[in-house]
Structure formats: structure tokens, C-alpha cells
Amino acid sequence: MGWMSRALITLAKSHQAKYNVISGISQSSRHGFSTTSFNAARMFTDKHEWVDLNGKVGTVGISNYAQDSLGDIVYAQLPDVGSDFNIQDECGALESVKAASELYCPVSGKVVEKNPEVENTPGLINQSCYDKGWLFRIELSKPEEMEQLMDEAAYEKFLKSQADDG
Numbered sequence: 001m002g003w004m005s006r007a008l009i010t011l012a013k014s015h016q017a018k019y020n021v022i023s024g025i026s027q028s029s030r031h032g033f034s035t036t037s038f039n040a041a042r043m044f045t046d047k048h049e050w051v052d053l054n055g056k057v058g059t060v061g062i063s064n065y066a067q068d069s070l071g072d073i074v075y076a077q078l079p080d081v082g083s084d085f086n087i088q089d090e091c092g093a094l095e096s097v098k099a100a101s102e103l104y105c106p107v108s109g110k111v112v113e114k115n116p117e118v119e120n121t122p123g124l125i126n127q128s129c130y131d132k133g134w135l136f137r138i139e140l141s142k143p144e145e146m147e148q149l150m151d152e153a154a155y156e157k158f159l160k161s162q163a164d165d166g
Contacts, residue, residue, distance in 0.1 A: 043149035
């Protein structure tokens with residue numbers, strides 16, 4: 001095989017890897033192992049928070065779009081365990097080298113856990129916003145509020161409509 005063929009194969013693999021990262025496909029999920037970022041149950045708000053429901057407890061984080069827009073996150077103020085919030089209540093803040101952004105509670109409930117790793121190393125949000133960079137867990141008091149959130153396809157459409165408007 002000539003150098004041109006090897007270069008094209010390398011380039012194609014590189015673009016496929018970038019596509020997989022952008023589209024949320026990990027190498028392990030392509031081979032049948034655990035997935036990392038795509039989750040059909042993950043629901044999104046128009047303020048770019050996500051919730052992944054497991055029983056009555058939702059894990060909350062910010063979307064890839066949000067972490068990318070913020071840039072390098074340097075500080076995370078997460079809600080205290082035991083705090084009660086209503087849907088869309090301000091519940092914390094993230095600060096980056098570019099900006100500060102409030103966190104809004106995507107559903108009503110009581111905070112049952114927060115991610116101490118994110119408080120100690122906020123950059124985890126940039127590295128792994130759907131896995132290690134989750135923010136807190138909340139026991140839902142009104143599970144029906146999940147129906148108001150967008151699934152991943154609707155969220156992608158929402159992002160595109162925002163880009164088209166801007």
C-alpha cells in the first residue's frame with residue numbers, strides 16, 4: 001500500500017473518531033460494550049441542563065453544548081444535599097474562564113447527592129459532561145415534569161433552531 005493510501009486511511013479514521021466523539025458514539029459502544037454519552041432516557045431543558053432518570057432519582061448535568069459554550073470550567077457551586085427545589089429554580093452556578101452561568105433545576109425535588117469530584121475538579125464537566133461530570137442527583141417530587149423536557153433528538157433540533165435564529 002502506498003503512502004497516499006495509508007494517509008487516506010489515517011485521515012478517514014481520524015474523521016470517523018471525531019464524528020464518533022461529536023455524535024456521542026464511543027469506541028466501546030460501537031463494539032457492544034457500555035455506552036458513554038448517548039442515552040435515550042436522557043432529557044434536556046431549554047437552559048441546557050439534562051436529567052437521566054433512574055427510578056425516582058434523576059442525575060443532573062449540563063449538555064455538551066453548554067460546557068462547550070462556557071469553555072474551561074474553573075468553579076462549580078452545586079446545591080446542598082437536602083435542598084428542595086421547584087422546576088426552573090436557580091440551584092447553583094458554574095464559572096469558566098469566559099463567563100459565569102447559573103444552574104437551573106430541571107425538575108422539582110430534593111437533592112440527595114452532589115458530585116464532590118466536580119466541586120474539586122470542575123474541569124471534569126468539560127471532559128465528561130454526561131459521565132464523570134454529572135452535577136447532582138435529585139429525588140423527583142413531580143415525576144410528570146419529565147414530560148416537559150426534550151429528548152435528545154428534540155434537543156438537537158432546538159439547538160439548530162437557536163443557531164438559525166442567531
